[in-house]
Amino acid sequence: MAQASGMLGDGSKAVKVHHLVKAPENTPESVRRRESWDATEPATVYKTPEILPDGTHCTAATVIFRTRGCAWWWKSGCTFCGYFNDVRDDVTADDLFAQWDEAKLRLDDFEGCSMVKVYTSGTFFEDRENPPEWQEAILKETHERGLHLVIEAQAQMCTPEKFAWVAERHPGCTVAIGLEAYDDAVLRFHVNKGFSPSSGTAPSICSGRMA
Numbered sequence: 001m002a003q004a005s006g007m008l009g010d011g012s013k014a015v016k017v018h019h020l021v022k023a024p025e026n027t028p029e030s031v032r033r034r035e036s037w038d039a040t041e042p043a044t045v046y047k048t049p050e051i052l053p054d055g056t057h058c059t060a061a062t063v064i065f066r067t068r069g070c071a072w073w074w075k076s077g078c079t080f081c082g083y084f085n086d087v088r089d090d091v092t093a094d095d096l097f098a099q100w101d102e103a104k105l106r107l108d109d110f111e112g113c114s115m116v117k118v119y120t121s122g123t124f125f126e127d128r129e130n131p132p133e134w135q136e137a138i139l140k141e142t143h144e145r146g147l148h149l150v151i152e153a154q155a156q157m158c159t160p161e162k163f164a165w166v167a168e169r170h171p172g173c174t175v176a177i178g179l180e181a182y183d184d185a186v187l188r189f190h191v192n193k194g195f196s197p198s199s200g201t202a203p204s205i206c207s208g209r210m211a
């Protein structure tokens with residue numbers, strides 16, 4: 001991981017904008033703590049009651065992966081969600097596959113679950129964040145096993161091309177986005193997640209089920 005250097009820097013070149021953000025998450029202690037996590041184990045897994053899109057009550061398994069984090073965080077220093085606390089810059093595809101195996105082990109191979117929520121502290125289908133072969137494996141396996149998949153995405157990543165790619169591999173899966181406010185100024189200056197209702201990236205096209 002690049003050395004966190006704070007607002008004034010230490011003379012070395014910053015790799016990503018978020019390394020320049022003077023915030024508690026960039027103190028040497030916070031960086032040390034993040035890098036102490038085992039990259040082959042998911043951040044956490046659990047089961048909860050849920051409701052399928054057709055209204056049926058079910059049990060959902062949630063798997064929160066330890067990923068490389070959100071591209072918008074790298075680019076803009078966005079810290080809105082706080083998920084950067086669960087990431088490492090050096091997570092590999094092998095690590096992600098190992099985390100998936102570990103999640104299935106801890107969750108009895110999704111015994112009794114009809115839904116699986118896969119959260120990556122960013123956008124599931126962002127190729128710089130998560131290797132495409134790993135995305136593809138998760139999409140296909142959950143589809144083949146008849147598990148309703150829920151993934152997350154940042155709104156501006158939801159392009160028709162990406163949706164088509166995802167829908168080909170897991171028709172009917174749900175892509176969730178977070179719209180914390182409907183006010184352009186609040187979204188731009190307080191939330192800073194990179195989109196607004198009037199920006200041309202309409203959140204309404206970015207949530208819902210894949211046909």
Ligand code: SF4
Binds near residue numbers: 072082083193
């Ligand atoms: S864009 Fe969303 S996922 Fe990415 S850092 Fe900001 S709040 Fe978190």
